[in-house]
Each structure stands twice: as structure tokens, then as C-alpha cells.
Amino acid sequence: MKFLLRGGFALLTAITYCAQAETEKLTIYTYSSFVSDWGPGPAVKKAFERDCNCELDFVGLEDGAALLSRLQLEGRHSKADIILGLDTNLTTEAAATGLLAPHGLNIDELDLSIDWTDDVFLPYDYGHFAFVYDSEALAVVPGSLEALVQDTSGPQLIIQDPRTSTPGLGLLLWIRVVFGDDAPLAWSQLAPRILTVTAGWSTAYGLFLEGEAPLVLSYTTSPAYHRHVEGTDRYRAAAFSEGHYAQIEVAAKLADSPHQALADRFLVFMLSPAFQDLIPTTNWMFPAGRTSQPLPDAFTGLVQPTRTLLIEPEQVAAHRRAWVREWLEVLGR
Amino acid sequence: MARSPGPLTRKFYAIARISWPGVVSALFLLLLIGATFTVLLIGSGPIRLINDLGKDPYLRQVVGFTLWQASLSTLLSIGMAIPVARAFARQPSFPGRRLVLQLLGLPVVTPVIVAVLGIIAVYGQSGILRDGLQLLGLSWSGRFYGLTGILVAHVFFNFPLSVRMLLPAWDRIPSENWRLASQLGMNSRQLFRWLEWPALTSVLPGTAAVVFLLCFSSFAVVLVLGGGPSATTIEVAIYQALRFEFDPPRAAALALGQLGICTALVLGLHHWIRAQSISRGLASGARYRPDADQSIHRSFDLAVIGLTSTFVALPLAAIVYAGCTGPLSSVLLDSRLWAAAGRSVGIALAAAAVALSLAAGLLVTSRHLVFQLRRRTESDVLQIAGSITLAVPPMVTGTGLFLLLLPLGIAFDLAVLVIILVNATLVLPYMMRTVGPAFLDAGHRYDRLCRQLGMSGWYRLRLADWPIIRRPLGFAVALCATLSVGDMGVAALFDTSGAITLPVLLYHRLGAYRFDEAAVTALALIVLCAVVFLVVDRGIGRWHS
Structure with a gap:
């Protein structure tokens, strides 16, 4: 009996010790390019872990829109503490799941570079979608979305799936804004030239750089990467006269996360210069928060959209399923 | 009582x-x-199912494409397998015959996703084959993702399987028949028409049924090589409904559709499926046939066998090479x-x-x-x-x-x-x-x-x-x-x-x-x-x- 008691006590001590020794772990669901070796993930992890006495664990999904379906799929049992990588097109639906918690921060004190009022989501970067082309493979660059769509002998292109990818969804909405109810017709004109529809941005851009197609859906800021890292002007963004659809990427914490304080701490960190300084040269987007240094030279001379296009989140939430079905039907023919 | x-x-x-x-x-x-x-x-709710299948053109397209690609894959696999199996039957002894037949057994056990990777590396948009063709001054600018890629992959898996399933048919031809044909002076074409084709008809439907079922419920191949909504099978649509859209009722409706069609197919084809056993296809079928030794036939057969072995071996070799380097x-x-x-x-x-x-x-x-x-x-x-x-x-x-x-x-x-x-x-x-x-x-x-x-x-x-x-x-x-x-x-x-x-x-x-x-x-x-x-x-x- 005494032996048992002593054994039990030893075991208990051991368990308590292990529990103390184990640092708190914050799990963040995001998209795969964020966690890739050349994305912000590794540097963000290093910077945050430096003084949080915790472990930061990124899980990379195909792309941003897949975050929403994963959230719905896992429900209250999700291992995620934070989701990072939705954009404003999906915030209304994501908030409606009831799985996300208000950030509780005073936005006025955050010094954001964009107008922001949402009390659940916080923006970490923004940019404009654009078709990026290989100047060595494409002689005639389309000057508008209409020209791209209607030139039936035009170049092949690679796009992303709006069900999994925020750029894919962005293009769906861009075409909706420009063509209105004629959007299905525009898609049917574009369809024969779509080489492949990938689940995420990473795959699409990888295929493009392999030379599989001369045109890919990406961002106006993508050429900055090639200029900054590779010192080449070969890859450029096509400026479209109708304007470019905007993307604001956001993060939020989960209401059921057991690490609320740590999650809050990460959200504050996300809008600090330590995180925001990394954005331009790793995620290749414009920082949404305060930075300690100006944008790198590679960002000058990028395509400046003549108009910024953006559909209200509530509008997107009301029509997204129907528009995606429509898209599926046209591309399925 | x-x-x-x-x-x-x-x-x-x-x-x-x-x-x-x-x-x-x-x-x-x-x-x-x-x-x-x-x-x-x-x-799914039965009403929703009927509604969905009736009103949603996309779902009808998916079902249609699933049947279409399975039919084409079966036709191509069987169409290629007949001449190749015939070449093997006509050449019962040549150095490496056993080895080549064993090679044809590999695709069945190769993990689908591995083979798909190899197929992309060799036959894909920027694969070795295209580079090779370019060296020869030829170019092909068709789209690999979509139906083409799916068919190449399905043929890669099912054509060797079909060869091994068809091969035993030649063993069933009695040697008297060969002798008689020889006395009648039949040429190669006549031999096929009067001796080989009748023997083949007993195994052909079963082989085709198995290949069709395998291609009908193909998942990984279509997921990777489909390249968009125009090439989606029912199984991939189920996956997308759950993982892409989180729409459980739609996934349930699609799964019910898949269940219904598969059950109907198995019931319809069960006579032929049951008569089949998966043979290891190693019987040599060494029988005297009048056209076996003619050098033109022999070189043709060996060329056919060499070409098909290369088709199967290249993707596997590409993986091993890329993996090692x-x-x-x-x-x-x-x-x-x-x-x-x-x-x-x-x-x-x-x-x-x-x-x-x-x-x-x-x-x-x-x-x-x-x-x-x-x-x-x-x-x-x-x-x-x-x-x-x-x-x-x-x-x-x-x-x-x-x-x-x-x-x-x-x-x-x-x-x-x-x-x-x-x-x-x-x-x-x-x-x-x-x-x-x-x-x-x-x-x-x-x-x-x-x-x-x-x-x-x-x-x-x-x-x-x-x-x-x-x-x-x-x-x-x-x-x-x-x-x-x-x-x-x-x-x-x-x-x-x-x-x-x-x-x-x-x-x-x-x-x-x-x-x-x-x-x-x-x-x-x-x-x-x-x-x-x-x-x-x-x-x-x-x-x-």
C-alpha cells in the first residue's frame, strides 16, 4: 500500500513536471505559400518565439479559401487557435460560423494603413490581383480584362479554384464586377484557354514559372519578387483598364481556443513592425500595419490600378455559392 | 400441428x-x-437528391464525364492490350520474356499517386517525352491536364492489367486447331479471325468490365490530373463537396449517385466479372503456330513488346532517378x-x-x-x-x-x-x-x-x-x-x-x-x-x- 502511494505520488510529480516543462503551443492554420521556406512563416515563427516562451505551429492548407471549409469541417474540435489568410470576401461567412472570437483590440490605436472597422478580423496585408505574364513568352499583352476574355486566340493561362483559393475567388468576383450578369458568358469565352485550375496559388505560380503557360493569376506585387530576389524584369503584371480587384488578407482567433491570451498576443504582434516588416519581401504584399522601414525599391514602378474594385462582404456572402455553381457549370462543359 | x-x-x-x-x-x-x-x-434527403440531379447541370456533367472517360479508358486499354497480348502469345520464348511480363504486373501494385508523378515527369506538359520530341523537331502543344492526362494514366494502369488478363485466352486454343490452320495455310490475319478472336471473346467482356469499373471510380488520377471542373469524376466531386465547399448534403447526394451507378454496373456485368480471376499471366502458351517464326512477325512482335515495356517502365524509372538525385x-x-x-x-x-x-x-x-x-x-x-x-x-x-x-x-x-x-x-x-x-x-x-x-x-x-x-x-x-x-x-x-x-x-x-x-x-x-x-x-x- 505504501509502495503504491509512493509510486502514485512519484507519477503525479512527473506529470506536473512535464506539464510545466511543455511550453504552450499556438496552432495557426494558414495557406501553403505563407509557410513555405521563402514565405513569411519561418521568419514570423522565429520572431514570435524569441520572447513568448511558446511554440508556434503553422499548418499550411492549399490556399486561403480552404481555411473556411476546414473551419466548418472541424467545428468546435479544431486544433487551430488562429486562422490567418482569409480575405474580406469570406469574412461574413466565416463570422457566421460562430467559431471565431472578437479580437477586442482598439483599432484606432493600431495605426492601420487601410480603413478598418471589423471587430472579429484584423487585416495583416493587402494588394491587387493581376495577371502576371512572362515577357519572353508573351508578345501581345492584353490591356483590359475584356480584351483578355474576348481574344479567343489569346494565350493560355493558369487560374486557381474559387472554392479553395482566395485569388481564384478574387478573379470570380473581378469578372462579376466587370461583366455583371454576362459573367457566365465571359467565363465560357475564357474557358478554352485555361490550361489548368489549381487548388492553390503556389501550384499555379509554380507551373507558370516552369513555363507551362505564359499567363497566371497573381498580384500586381509579384514582379517585385523577381526584381528584388532575381534582379530580372522578365515577369510583369498586366495593367487592366477596368481596374483591379483588391484583396485584404485577415486573421482571427478561434473562440474555443484554450490559448486565448497567447492568441491575443500574436494578433498584436501581427500588426507590429516585427511582423509587418517581413510582409513586403516574403509575402510580397503591402503591409496593413506600421513598418519600421519604407518599402524596398523593387516596389516602385509596379502597376498602379486605375480603379480599385471590391464587392461588399455581405454581397459576396449572399451570392458566393450561386456564383461558384455558375462557374462550375460553365467550366464543366 | x-x-x-x-x-x-x-x-x-x-x-x-x-x-x-x-x-x-x-x-x-x-x-x-x-x-x-x-x-x-x-x-442528402431523397428530395434534395432528385432536385440536385435534375436541376444542377454541373452534376449531370460530372456523371457524364465519369462515364465518358471510363468508356474511353477501357476502349484504349483493351485496344492496346489485344495486339500486345497477341505478341506475347506468338513469341513464347525470347530472352527476358518473364521479366517483361513481371514489369507489366508492376502498375497494379504501384501507388497511384507515385505513378501519376512519374507520368507527369515523362508525358506531362513539360515532360521528358515532349523535350525528346522537340529535339527531333516535333512539337505538340495540346493540353495534358484534363482528359488527355487522365487517359494516359488510366491506360498506364489498366493496359498492362488487361494484357495479363487476356493472355490466358491463347492457352485455351487447342494445338490441333493450330495444326489444322497451318495445313490450311492460313495467314496471320486469318489466324486472328478464326482462331484467336473466338478464344478472346470469352475473356474480353470480363476484362473490359473490370477495367471499366476501376476507371469509373478513379480518384487520385483525376484529382491530380483533372485540371479543373471540366474533368471531374463523381468521386472527386464528393471530395470537393466535402473539402472544398463543405456541403455535406451535396456529398451525400453524389455518393448515393456513385453507389447507385456502381451497383447497377456490377449487377449488369456480374456474369462476366465472376468468370474472371486475376491471373498472373505467366503461362507461356508455347504452341506451334504457323506465323510465329516468320521474321517480319517476330520483329513486329518484339517491337510492340519493347514499345509497351518502355511506356510502362519510363514513368517508374523517372521516379527512381528523380528520387535518387x-x-x-x-x-x-x-x-x-x-x-x-x-x-x-x-x-x-x-x-x-x-x-x-x-x-x-x-x-x-x-x-x-x-x-x-x-x-x-x-x-x-x-x-x-x-x-x-x-x-x-x-x-x-x-x-x-x-x-x-x-x-x-x-x-x-x-x-x-x-x-x-x-x-x-x-x-x-x-x-x-x-x-x-x-x-x-x-x-x-x-x-x-x-x-x-x-x-x-x-x-x-x-x-x-x-x-x-x-x-x-x-x-x-x-x-x-x-x-x-x-x-x-x-x-x-x-x-x-x-x-x-x-x-x-x-x-x-x-x-x-x-x-x-x-x-x-x-x-x-x-x-x-x-x-x-x-x-x-x-x-x-x-x-x-
Whole structure:
């Protein structure tokens, strides 16, 4: 009996010790390019872990829109503490799941570079979608979305799936804004030239750089990467006269996360210069928060959209399923 | 009624006592399929199903494309297999014949996702083949993603299988016929028309039916090579409905559709499917035929065989090459790879064990029914029960279990259990077909003797059955474990970690466009499959009682 008691006590001590020794772990669901070796993930992890006495664990999904379906799929049992990588097109639906918690921060004190009022989501970067082309493979660059769509002998292109990818969804909405109810017709004109529809941005851009197609859906800021890292002007963004659809990427914490304080701490960190300084040269987007240094030279001379296009989140939430079905039907023919 | 129920009840107990293993196995399968069906029906709502299929043009396109690509794949595979099988039959001895036939057996056991990677590397948009053509001044600018890619991959898997399934047809042609044809001075074409074609017609429908079913429920090939909504099969649409759109009712409706079509196909084709056994196709068929030695035919045959072997060998060689020259150390030192590999092996062994238990129950009782109770019909019913998963694809069962478990949250440990269960049903037909004949054979040889000696149960299994079923059983368990290691379908559906099994990890590496890492992972998966196969096959096959 005494032996048992002593054994039990030893075991208990051991368990308590292990529990103390184990640092708190914050799990963040995001998209795969964020966690890739050349994305912000590794540097963000290093910077945050430096003084949080915790472990930061990124899980990379195909792309941003897949975050929403994963959230719905896992429900209250999700291992995620934070989701990072939705954009404003999906915030209304994501908030409606009831799985996300208000950030509780005073936005006025955050010094954001964009107008922001949402009390659940916080923006970490923004940019404009654009078709990026290989100047060595494409002689005639389309000057508008209409020209791209209607030139039936035009170049092949690679796009992303709006069900999994925020750029894919962005293009769906861009075409909706420009063509209105004629959007299905525009898609049917574009369809024969779509080489492949990938689940995420990473795959699409990888295929493009392999030379599989001369045109890919990406961002106006993508050429900055090639200029900054590779010192080449070969890859450029096509400026479209109708304007470019905007993307604001956001993060939020989960209401059921057991690490609320740590999650809050990460959200504050996300809008600090330590995180925001990394954005331009790793995620290749414009920082949404305060930075300690100006944008790198590679960002000058990028395509400046003549108009910024953006559909209200509530509008997107009301029509997204129907528009995606429509898209599926046209591309399925 | 003056009859007492006594003798009947006793008879019932007597039957129940000896037939419980089969009843338990059959009930288990029935429960699984019944539960799946009920969950899907409730999940989709029958009205919603009719509505969806009627109103949604996309769903109709998906069903149409699934049938269309399966028909084309079957036509191409069989069309290519006939001349190749004929070349093998006409050339019963040439150096390396055995080796080449064994090579043609590889695609069946190669994990689909690995082969797809190899196919992209060789035949893809920027593959070796296109580079080679460009060197020769030829260019081809067609789209590989979509129907083309799917057809190439399906032919890669099913054309070698068809060759091996068709080859035994030539052995059935009696040698007198060849002699007679020779005396009549028939030329090669006439030989085909009058001797070979009639023999082929007995195996052709069965081969075509099997290939069609395999292509109809193709998942990983279409997921990777489909390239968009215009090339989506029902199984991929189920996956997308759950993982892309989170629309459980739509997934349930699609799964019900898949279940309905597969069941109808199996019922319609069952006559031909049952007549087929998967042959190892190694019979040499060395018979005298008048056109075998003519040098023009011989060089033609050898050219055909050489070309087809290259078609099959190139993607596998490309993987091995890319794997060996890839970032070996960084991939192999990644603990995620080893964790995934460990889970894959664990799942495969557990799935093979579950399938073996189910098959053993069905086979023991089925043999009892034949030899002791003379009930052939009931015995046949149990045999068919073992192949029922052909009509209920694993993806459908997986979807049912997925929806059943959804309220609990798709937890990791639970996912592993579900994958074991579904993979067990996936490999059960292979187990039944490989072990079944040997088990019945042991019955034929020793049933009378065993009964005279009063030998039953464990003793009978150890002394009478084991020596006969040992080798086929070892082969069956090894095959089933290997197939399970390489399978990705349900694991991809349930995965929430990106690395639940090695094929899923490979799929994500491929998806993230990390070709060099993917190639090393693919090589690791091939080695893992080979090790599992050899260890299990040798381990059980050489285990004396």
C-alpha cells in the first residue's frame, strides 16, 4: 500500500513536471505559400518565439479559401487557435460560423494603413490581383480584362479554384464586377484557354514559372519578387483598364481556443513592425500595419490600378455559392 | 400441428454452430453498407437528391464525364492490350520474356499517386517525352491536364492489367486447331479471325468490365490530373463537396449517385466479372503456330513488346532517378515522413488483418456449406458478399462514415480507425479471390479424410489446410497490405494534418509544387511498398505449421 502511494505520488510529480516543462503551443492554420521556406512563416515563427516562451505551429492548407471549409469541417474540435489568410470576401461567412472570437483590440490605436472597422478580423496585408505574364513568352499583352476574355486566340493561362483559393475567388468576383450578369458568358469565352485550375496559388505560380503557360493569376506585387530576389524584369503584371480587384488578407482567433491570451498576443504582434516588416519581401504584399522601414525599391514602378474594385462582404456572402455553381457549370462543359 | 419444434430448433442450432463465422462476417459487411446507405439517404434527403440531379447541370456533367472517360479508358486499354497480348502469345520464348511480363504486373501494385508523378515527369506538359520530341523537331502543344492526362494514366494502369488478363485466352486454343490452320495455310490475319478472336471473346467482356469499373471510380488520377471542373469524376466531386465547399448534403447526394451507378454496373456485368480471376499471366502458351517464326512477325512482335515495356517502365524509372538525385537527406531526415510511413504500415497491416478475418469467416462457412450441408446457393451468397465492395466503392463508405462522425468532429485517431476499416473493405475482394480457390481446394482434397478422422477446428486448419493455403495466403495478405499502403482516397478525405499517410504527404508535396521533394517521397513510398510486400509474402508464405 505504501509502495503504491509512493509510486502514485512519484507519477503525479512527473506529470506536473512535464506539464510545466511543455511550453504552450499556438496552432495557426494558414495557406501553403505563407509557410513555405521563402514565405513569411519561418521568419514570423522565429520572431514570435524569441520572447513568448511558446511554440508556434503553422499548418499550411492549399490556399486561403480552404481555411473556411476546414473551419466548418472541424467545428468546435479544431486544433487551430488562429486562422490567418482569409480575405474580406469570406469574412461574413466565416463570422457566421460562430467559431471565431472578437479580437477586442482598439483599432484606432493600431495605426492601420487601410480603413478598418471589423471587430472579429484584423487585416495583416493587402494588394491587387493581376495577371502576371512572362515577357519572353508573351508578345501581345492584353490591356483590359475584356480584351483578355474576348481574344479567343489569346494565350493560355493558369487560374486557381474559387472554392479553395482566395485569388481564384478574387478573379470570380473581378469578372462579376466587370461583366455583371454576362459573367457566365465571359467565363465560357475564357474557358478554352485555361490550361489548368489549381487548388492553390503556389501550384499555379509554380507551373507558370516552369513555363507551362505564359499567363497566371497573381498580384500586381509579384514582379517585385523577381526584381528584388532575381534582379530580372522578365515577369510583369498586366495593367487592366477596368481596374483591379483588391484583396485584404485577415486573421482571427478561434473562440474555443484554450490559448486565448497567447492568441491575443500574436494578433498584436501581427500588426507590429516585427511582423509587418517581413510582409513586403516574403509575402510580397503591402503591409496593413506600421513598418519600421519604407518599402524596398523593387516596389516602385509596379502597376498602379486605375480603379480599385471590391464587392461588399455581405454581397459576396449572399451570392458566393450561386456564383461558384455558375462557374462550375460553365467550366464543366 | 402435432410436430414438435424440437428437431427443427436443434437443426438450427447445429447450422448456427458451424456457420457463425460466415454469418458474423456477412453481418458486419451488411451493417457497414446499411449504415452507409442510411446515413447518405438521411444526409442528402431523397428530395434534395432528385432536385440536385435534375436541376444542377454541373452534376449531370460530372456523371457524364465519369462515364465518358471510363468508356474511353477501357476502349484504349483493351485496344492496346489485344495486339500486345497477341505478341506475347506468338513469341513464347525470347530472352527476358518473364521479366517483361513481371514489369507489366508492376502498375497494379504501384501507388497511384507515385505513378501519376512519374507520368507527369515523362508525358506531362513539360515532360521528358515532349523535350525528346522537340529535339527531333516535333512539337505538340495540346493540353495534358484534363482528359488527355487522365487517359494516359488510366491506360498506364489498366493496359498492362488487361494484357495479363487476356493472355490466358491463347492457352485455351487447342494445338490441333493450330495444326489444322497451318495445313490450311492460313495467314496471320486469318489466324486472328478464326482462331484467336473466338478464344478472346470469352475473356474480353470480363476484362473490359473490370477495367471499366476501376476507371469509373478513379480518384487520385483525376484529382491530380483533372485540371479543373471540366474533368471531374463523381468521386472527386464528393471530395470537393466535402473539402472544398463543405456541403455535406451535396456529398451525400453524389455518393448515393456513385453507389447507385456502381451497383447497377456490377449487377449488369456480374456474369462476366465472376468468370474472371486475376491471373498472373505467366503461362507461356508455347504452341506451334504457323506465323510465329516468320521474321517480319517476330520483329513486329518484339517491337510492340519493347514499345509497351518502355511506356510502362519510363514513368517508374523517372521516379527512381528523380528520387535518387533529389534532396535525399533533407526529406529522409524529416520526422513527418517517418511518422506518416509508420502510420501507413500500421494502417495497412491492420486493414489486411481485418480483411483476412472477414474473408476467413466467409470462406470457412462457405466451405462448410458446400461440403457438409450441400448448400451451394448459400455458399455462393457468402462468396458474393466478399466482393460486395465492388458495388459499394470505398469512397462511398468513407463518405458515409465521414458524415456519421462529423458531429463528433473529425479527430485524428478516429480518422486512422476509419481508414483501416475502409481499406479492409477495399482489399477484401482481392483476399477472397486469392485465398478462396486454395481453401476450397484443400476442402476437395481432405474434407472426407478430416471427417473420418474427426479432425476439426484448429487442428484441421493447422494440419490439413495450412500447407495448401500458406502460399496464396501469404501472397494475398502481402498484396492487400501493399495496396493499402499505396491507397490515398479515403485518407485524403479524412486527413487534417497534411501527412496522415505517406501517399497523402506525397500528394501535398506534389500540390505545393515541390517536385524534387515529391520524387524522394515517392521513392520512399515505393521502397516501403516493396518491403511490406516481401516481408509479409515471405514471412507468411514460409511459415510452416
